[in-house]
Amino acid sequence: MSRTVVVTGLGATTPLGGDVASTWEALLAARSGIHLLNDPKFADLPVRIAATAKVDPEDVLEKHEVRRMDRSQQLALIAAREAWKDAGAPDLDQERLGVAVATGVGGAISLMEQYDILRERGASRVSPMTVPMLMPNGPAAIVGLEFGAMAGVHTPVSACASGAEAIGYGAEMIRTGRADVVIAGGTEGCIHPLTLAAFAAMRALSTREDNPAAASRPFDRDRDGFVMAEGAAILVLESEDHAKARGAHIYATYGGQGLAADAHHIAQPEPEGRGVMLAMNRALADSGLSTKDIFHVNAHATSTPAGDVAEAKAIRKVLGADADHAPVTAVKGVAGHLLGGAGSLAAIAAILAIQNRIVPPVGNLENLADGVDVDVVMGKPRELPAGDIAAMSNSFGFGGHDVVLAFRSN
Amino acid sequence: MSQDILAGLAQIVNEVAGIPAESVQMDKSFVDDLDVDSLSMVEVVMACEDKFGVTIPDTEVKNLNTVADAVNYIAAHK
Numbered sequence: 475m476s477r478t479v480v481v482t483g484l485g486a487t488t489p490l491g492g493d494v495a496s497t498w499e500a501l502l503a504a505r506s507g508i509h510l511l512n513d514p515k516f517a518d519l520p521v522r523i524a525a526t527a528k529v530d531p532e533d534v535l536e537k538h539e540v541r542r543m544d545r546s547q548q549l550a551l552i553a554a555r556e557a558w559k560d561a562g563a564p565d566l567d568q569e570r571l572g573v574a575v576a577t578g579v580g581g582a583i584s585l586m587e588q589y590d591i592l593r594e595r596g597a598s599r600v601s602p603m604t605v606p607m608l609m610p611n612g613p614a615a616i617v618g619l620e621f622g623a624m625a626g627v628h629t630p631v632s633a634c635a636s637g638a639e640a641i642g643y644g645a646e647m648i649r650t651g652r653a654d655v656v657i658a659g660g661t662e663g664c665i666h667p668l669t670l671a672a673f674a675a676m677r678a679l680s681t682r683e684d685n686p687a688a689a690s691r692p693f694d695r696d697r698d699g700f701v702m703a704e705g706a707a708i709l710v711l712e713s714e715d716h717a718k719a720r721g722a723h724i725y726a727t728y729g730g731q732g733l734a735a736d737a738h739h740i741a742q743p744e745p746e747g748r749g750v751m752l753a754m755n756r757a758l759a760d761s762g763l764s765t766k767d768i769f770h771v772n773a774h775a776t777s778t779p780a781g782d783v784a785e786a787k788a789i790r791k792v793l794g795a796d797a798d799h800a801p802v803t804a805v806k807g808v809a810g811h812l813l814g815g816a817g818s819l820a821a822i823a824a825i826l827a828i829q830n831r832i833v834p835p836v837g838n839l840e841n842l843a844d845g846v847d848v849d850v851v852m853g854k855p856r857e858l859p860a861g862d863i864a865a866m867s868n869s870f871g872f873g874g875h876d877v878v879l880a881f882r883s884n
Numbered sequence: 885m886s887q888d889i890l891a892g893l894a895q896i897v898n899e900v901a902g903i904p905a906e907s908v909q910m911d912k913s914f915v916d917d918l919d920v921d922s923l924s925m926v927e928v929v930m931a932c933e934d935k936f937g938v939t940i941p942d943t944e945v946k947n948l949n950t951v952a953d954a955v956n957y958i959a960a961h962k
Binding site for chain 2: 536599603606
């Protein structure tokens with residue numbers, strides 16, 4: 475049994491905006507959400523550049539919701555509520571509703587805050603919500619409880635590919651008949667002195683403190699690392715039959731996924747992009763698409779020196795001459811790197827691109843890096859042709875995870 | 885004094901569980917009427933200890949079924 479899966483709802487809260495519409499508008503305008511962290515707790519760090527949520531979740535949620543949830547959970551719940559409403563709040567048997575919401579890091583802030591409380595005030599003051607707040611499946615569980623999902627609540631974890639892997643997992647739940655509707659995506663809310671110090675220790679982060687808004691510059695000659703971001707992006711996936719029966723608005727059809735691993739290094743990308751190519755080819759096969767059908771690629775491109783060029787080479791090798799009609803973009807130039815939320819934000823951007831026939835430019839891309847032989851969208855948005863088109867969305871994670879999703883226009 | 889404790893407790897229950905403060909009345913049961921689950925009850929107790937300067941041991945918490953139970957315990961041990 476393999477059923478067609480469609481996308482019927484979108485939700486997001488990101489450094490670009492508190493919902494999908496404002497996030498998409500900022501992507502098209504290439505308006506950066508990246509800034510310097512001015513809080514004194516970040517003062518002594520080698521890197522103080524980050525992209526915090528444009529709308530603070532504490533301003534959106536009720537006070538009692540905030541105190542019971544880790545920040546990654548707060549962001550996920552806000553995005554899930556938007557996606558669910560956007561999908562028309564489908565009325566269905568709760569045994570047919572599933573959740574696949576991922577995070578890369580989980581409740582690190584809660585863990586560290588409670589450790590501070592333990593040291594300063596003792597065990598009797600450690601919150602009874604500590605475990606639910608720090609567990610990586612917490613965001614999925616919170617979303618599942620909100621909507622009463624009983625088909626299964628899942629949390630694939632693959633660092634910065636997690637959000638994409640969750641979408642693929644959720645789609646499989648529908649394809650195989652386990653669920654009719656799945657709320658799927660990723661979230662991250664872990665900007666803290668320790669996580670910044672840790673990524674900085676890997677020399678993974680941009681240090682462009684004189685111009686933070688321009689620090690993240692995928693595919694640019696002068697890129698020097700990624701920028702940590704927070705936020706969540708959530709999709710409502712639905713069986714095509716179920717969506718059509720209730721007259722739901724359909725953004726796009728889920729094509730399929732390609733999963734692979736680099737088997738190379740814990741953090742460095744494999745320079746030939748073999749795992750990336752394997753995942754892209756598998757996504758094409760799983761989707762029943764050929765390279766001729768691909769008219770857009772949303773790249774993982776984090777603005778690191780090694781990763782971006784390796785990915786561009788892999789895209790060219792997989793698509794061959796068809797890469798000439800597949801403009802490439804990357805959201806991280808303006809949104810920063812949402813880690814566990816990155817893959818689902820990229821998926822939403824790819825879906826909106828093929829739906830609206832327009833691809834946002836890469837933020838801060840001024841001079842294309844040597845070795846990038848694909849059509850990267852620079853400066854202003856690029857229109858896409860009418861007719862049936864498909865897009866691919868790439869996501870990779872520390873550990874060598876390669877996850878590629880494909881979507882078809884409706 | 886009980887009125888002050890009730891008002892303070894109502895504020896805590898509101899912040900912890902999102903229950904309107906005016907619903908927190910003396911005759912209400914935490915579990916049955918106010919839907920305060922066991923984890924929230926731990927938070928309520930911790931907040932009461934901080935706010936009222938009392939110690940409420942776990943062995944006592946299970947006896948605090950109604951709002952009145954909690955108010956009376958706090959009043960007696962302040």
